[in-house]
Every structure is written in structure tokens, then in C-alpha cells.
Amino acid sequence: MNEQQHRDQEHEEFDLSSRESQMKQAHRIEPWLGRTFTCGSCGQEHSVPLRKVVLERGAMAALPFYAQERGLSSLLLVSDGRTAEAAGRKLLELCGEAQLQARQCVLPDDEHGELAADERAVVQLLLHVTPDTQAIVAVGAGTLHDIVRFAAHRTGRAFLSVPTAPSVDGFASVGAPLIIGGFKQTIPACSPEAIFGDLEVLATAPRPMVAAGFGDMLGKYTSLADWELGRLLLDEPLCDLAADMTRQGLELCIRHTADIAAGTEEGLRKLLEGLLLSGISMLLVGHSRPASGGEHHLSHYWEMKFLQAGRRALLHGAKVGVAAVKMAALYREAASLDAEAVRASASQRLADPDYAAPDAARADIAAGYGAIAGQALAENAAELDPARRVVLQRQLAERLSSRWAAVQAVCRAVPAPERLAELLAAAGGPVTEAQLGVEPELVEESLRYAKYVRHRYTIMRLHEWL
Numbered sequence: 236m237n238e239q240q241h242r243d244q245e246h247e248e249f250d251l252s253s254r255e256s257q258m259k260q261a262h263r264i265e266p267w268l269g270r271t272f273t274c275g276s277c278g279q280e281h282s283v284p285l286r287k288v289v290l291e292r293g294a295m296a297a298l299p300f301y302a303q304e305r306g307l308s309s310l311l312l313v314s315d316g317r318t319a320e321a322a323g324r325k326l327l328e329l330c331g332e333a334q335l336q337a338r339q340c341v342l343p344d345d346e347h348g349e350l351a352a353d354e355r356a357v358v359q360l361l362l363h364v365t366p367d368t369q370a371i372v373a374v375g376a377g378t379l380h381d382i383v384r385f386a387a388h389r390t391g392r393a394f395l396s397v398p399t400a401p402s403v404d405g406f407a408s409v410g411a412p413l414i415i416g417g418f419k420q421t422i423p424a425c426s427p428e429a430i431f432g433d434l435e436v437l438a439t440a441p442r443p444m445v446a447a448g449f450g451d452m453l454g455k456y457t458s459l460a461d462w463e464l465g466r467l468l469l470d471e472p473l474c475d476l477a478a479d480m481t482r483q484g485l486e487l488c489i490r491h492t493a494d495i496a497a498g499t500e501e502g503l504r505k506l507l508e509g510l511l512l513s514g515i516s517m518l519l520v521g522h523s524r525p526a527s528g529g530e531h532h533l534s535h536y537w538e539m540k541f542l543q544a545g546r547r548a549l550l551h552g553a554k555v556g557v558a559a560v561k562m563a564a565l566y567r568e569a570a571s572l573d574a575e576a577v578r579a580s581a582s583q584r585l586a587d588p589d590y591a592a593p594d595a596a597r598a599d600i601a602a603g604y605g606a607i608a609g610q611a612l613a614e615n616a617a618e619l620d621p622a623r624r625v626v627l628q629r630q631l632a633e634r635l636s637s638r639w640a641a642v643q644a645v646c647r648a649v650p651a652p653e654r655l656a657e658l659l660a661a662a663g664g665p666v667t668e669a670q671l672g673v674e675p676e677l678v679e680e681s682l683r684y685a686k687y688v689r690h691r692y693t694i695m696r697l698h699e700w701l
């Protein structure tokens with residue numbers, strides 16, 4: 236029996252042959268592992284190279300056996316000072332006991348006493364990847380996983396994951412958000428092939444990282460709504476299976492808010508499950524659209540500005556949670572408008588020469604940023620050649636008027652900002668920009684420019700038409 240047949244046999248209890256059977260499994264992790272199937276929702280072929288997830292106390296002990304089974308005998312275990320303490324050293328011992336050749340690489344902090352997923356960290360890791368290295372193991376949180384994800388992908392090594400905190404949905408994901416030249420961009424890379432979520436290790440994670448994981452999940456309310464807007468107004472492809480999987484992950488976390496807030500084992504398990512479901516949904520579609528919308532663009536903008544100013548980084552999920560409250564407020568404002576008012580402001584917008592050719596805005600952005608980041612933002616603002624932009628803007632104005640009832644339904648489905656604030660507070664995360672440590676001026680600036688962090692339709696882009 237070859238490897239694929241073996242996996243098919245292992246998974247035969249999970250029927251993924253129809254849309255109905257696929258949608259029925261959207262709340263579970265197991266059915267998707269190692270599977271390739273035609274999606275009953277979007278018609279695309281989805282492939283999930285992630286083939287194993289162990290989520291239990293002592294899960295780390297399963298890693299050496301997995302490596303042996305896969306014939307991976309030479310491993311590079313990558314951590315930083317903190318996660319080497321939390322898990323790296325123990326894993327090294329476990330690998331030694333299993334007669335594997337494992338080396339530990341502890342990535343050094345930068346001048347701010349932290350590790351960023353940037354060019355420097357990637358090169359530092361590559362220096363440790365020797366010709367005999369067969370697998371690179373990320374032992375850490377989101378940043379460390381992205382550094383390893385990129386290096387493993389580019390060097391063709393197997394990528395294994397040991398999350399040390401349930402802080403982001405990036406563990407199972409496929410893209411590596413890296414800071415290159417001061418600009419945060421997501422580079423397509425690969426998912427790990429196995430994840431060992433050890434509940435004993437996760438329990439060592441600082442509480443703000445648990446609250447941050449919850450904040451990253453709350454952001455899915457607005458990222459999913461943004462994706463719906465893209466479908467409605469720009470015919471953007473949307474995979475209902477991926478969207479539903481993300482929603483199921485989100486709802487799982489909401490149902491267990493109290494446990495997550497209390498940091499119980501059940502809470503950590505459910506949070507990581509939710510984060511993994513969200514990661515797998517990105518894996519299905521090959522990009523982060525289900526999981527990342529305007530709230531992430533705001534968060535990335537703050538992150539880049541902090542970096543530029545040499546300030547210590549804030550936790551990703553903490554920023555996303557606060558930004559989601561901001562986006563929910565824009566959704567609420569949009570929901571309150573009637574079709575007539577929208578028609579009038581869209582016509583006004585079309586007639587605005589500055590908007591039709593936003594060169595002034597572009598120059599403004601480029602001036603306010605360092606060379607590379609400024610240029611990247613400006614390119615996203617320019618978006619399309621001017622003639623095509625005019626055609627698309629007319630179409631958008633027409634659709635905003637004729638499809639307003641449907642747009643409004645999407646806006647109304649986003650919970651009120653007060654509700655998101657309440658959930659964040661319950662989980663122990665920051666709720667306001669003041670609690671987070673982002674100045675009101677930066678928030679105001681980001682609400683104008685963060686929409687150019689990516690080529691993605693979001694509530695921020697809709698809002699400028701209202």
C-alpha cells in the first residue's frame with residue numbers, strides 16, 4: 236500500500252465526496268489532514284499537506300516517533316531564549332532519547348530584546364541549516380513559526396511545529412508574513428506537515444498571549460464580513476467551506492470564552508483548535524483572505540509604524556482585537572445608512588477628481604513612510620491603471636446602490652463594537668487603543684491609510700464611499 240492509499244484508508248470514515256459532507260465536517264480538524272479533494276463549494280481542488288495534529292498533554296513526546304516514522308533523522312529545533320526554556324530543551328532531550336540527531340538553534344533577540352520575522356532572523360536561521368538537515372522544527376509562537384515556515388519552504392526541508400502559546404492562527408497556515416525593508420508582506424510558503432500542541436507547554440504561555448490568540452480569532456468577525464463584501468461588490472471568489480471553517484473556529488472560541496479567560500486546559504485546547512481551524516481554512520484557499528481583513532491591515536500598519544520608530548512590538552492578536560472593535564464600528568455606521576444616502580455619496584465620490592486619481596494621497600503616504608514601505612503602500616493605493624480604475628469605480632458605485640440591501644445585511648451581521656469590546660475584556664485583552672498603547676493620532680492616520688497595506692476590499696474601502 237503506498238502512502239496516499241494508507242492515508243485514504245486512515246481517513247475513509249470522513250467522507251468528503253460532496254458539498255454536504257464537506258460542510259458537515261467544517262468544525263473539525265481531523266477530516267482534512269493529508270487530504271486532497273475537489274471542493275463542493277468553490278469547485279477548486281484543495282490540498283492539505285498538514286497530515287498530523289496532536290493536541291494533548293505531553294504531545295511533544297510524539298514528535299520523535301513521528302520523525303522516525305517519516306525517516307527524518309536529522310532535525311534542527313529552532314527557538315528563542317524564552318521558548319527554548321518553555322519547550323526547546325525538553326524536546327532536544329526527547330529527540331536524543333529516540334536516537335535522533337537533533338541540534339538546537341536559539342535565535343538571538345534584536346536590539347529591542349525581541350525577535351522579529353525579518354530578513355535578519357531568516358538569514359540567522361539559514362546559517363544553521365546544514366546539508367544534512369532533514370526537518371526544521373519551530374518551537375515558539377507566531378513570529379518563530381513564520382521565520383521557520385519561510386526557511387523550510389525555501390530550502391525544501393520538512394517543517395514541523397511545536398506551538399508554545401495559543402497566540403495566533405498562523406501555526407497551520409501557509410503564508411509567512413515577513414517584514415522586508417520595513418514593510419510587512421505575506422510571502423506564500425508552506426504549512427507544517429505536523430503540529431504537536433502540548434497542553435503542558437501551552438500552559439506556560441504568558442496570559443496576554445492567550446488573550447491575544449482570542450483577539451486574533453475575534454478579528455474573524457470582520458475579516459469574514461470583508462470577504463463577503465469583496466464577493467458582493469467585486470465578484471471576488473469566496474470559498475464557503477473555508478469561510479465556514481473559520482466561522483466554526485471563531486464560534487468555538489466564543490463558546491469557551493470563560494475557560495479561555497481562566498486559562499484552563501479545556502480553554503487552551505479549544506482556543507488552539509479554533510486557531511488551527513482558522514489556519515487550515517487559509518491552507519485550503521492558499522491565502523489569508525478568510526482570516527485577515529481590515530482589522531489586520533490596521534494591526535500591520537501599527538506594527539510597521541512601531542518598527543519604524545524603534546518601539547517594542549505589541550502582540551499581534553492584541554492589536555487585531557482592538558482593531559476589530561474599530562472595524563465593527565465602521566460596519567455599524569454603514570449598516571445604518573439607507574440606499575438613497577449611499578447612492579448620493581457614491582455619485583459624489585465618483586465626481587471627486589482627487590479620488591479618481593489619488594496621486595495626492597499616494598505622495599502623502601510615500602512621504603510619511605520609509606523608502607520601501609512608502610513605495611509598497613503607494614503602489615497598493617494606485618492599484619490599477621487609471622482607465623481600468625474609472626471603469627471599476629463606476630461599477631462599484633452602481634453595485635453599491637443596487638445591492639445595498641445585501642451589503643447592509645453583511646454589515647448588520649457583524650456584532651456591535653460594544654459586544655466585541657465585552658468579549659475582549661472578558662478574555663483579559665486590551666480593548667481600546669489607549670490600553671494597547673497606540674496613540675490616537677496613529678489610529679487616525681491608520682484609518683486613512685491602512686487600507687493600502689494590501690490589495691483587499693474591506694470595510695475601510697467601503698467606508699470611504701459612504
Ligand SMILES: NC(=O)C1=CN([C@@H]2O[C@H](COP(=O)(O)OP(=O)(O)OC[C@H]3O[C@@H](n4cnc5c(N)ncnc54)[C@H](OP(=O)(O)O)[C@@H]3O)[C@@H](O)[C@H]2O)C=CC1
Pocket residue numbers: 314315316317318319321349350352374375376377378379381399400402403404405406408409410411412436437439440441444447517523550551552
Ligand atoms: N502565518 C500566518 O498566517 C500568521 C502569522 N502571524 C504572525 O505571528 C506574529 C505574532 O506572533 P505572536 O505569537 O503573537 O508573538 P511572537 O511569536 O512574537 O511571541 C511573542 C513573545 O512570546 C514568547 N513566547 C512564546 N511562547 C512562550 C511561552 N510559552 N513562555 C514564554 N514566552 C513565550 C515569544 O518567544 P518566540 O519569539 O520564541 O516565539 C516571544 O518572545 C506576527 O508577526 C504575525 O504577523 C499571525 C497570524 C497568522
Ligand SMILES: O=C(CO)COP(=O)(O)O
Pocket residue numbers: 404405410412420421451523524526527531535
Ligand atoms: O495574521 C494573519 C491571519 O491571522 C495573516 O495576515 P496576512 O493577511 O498579513 O497574511
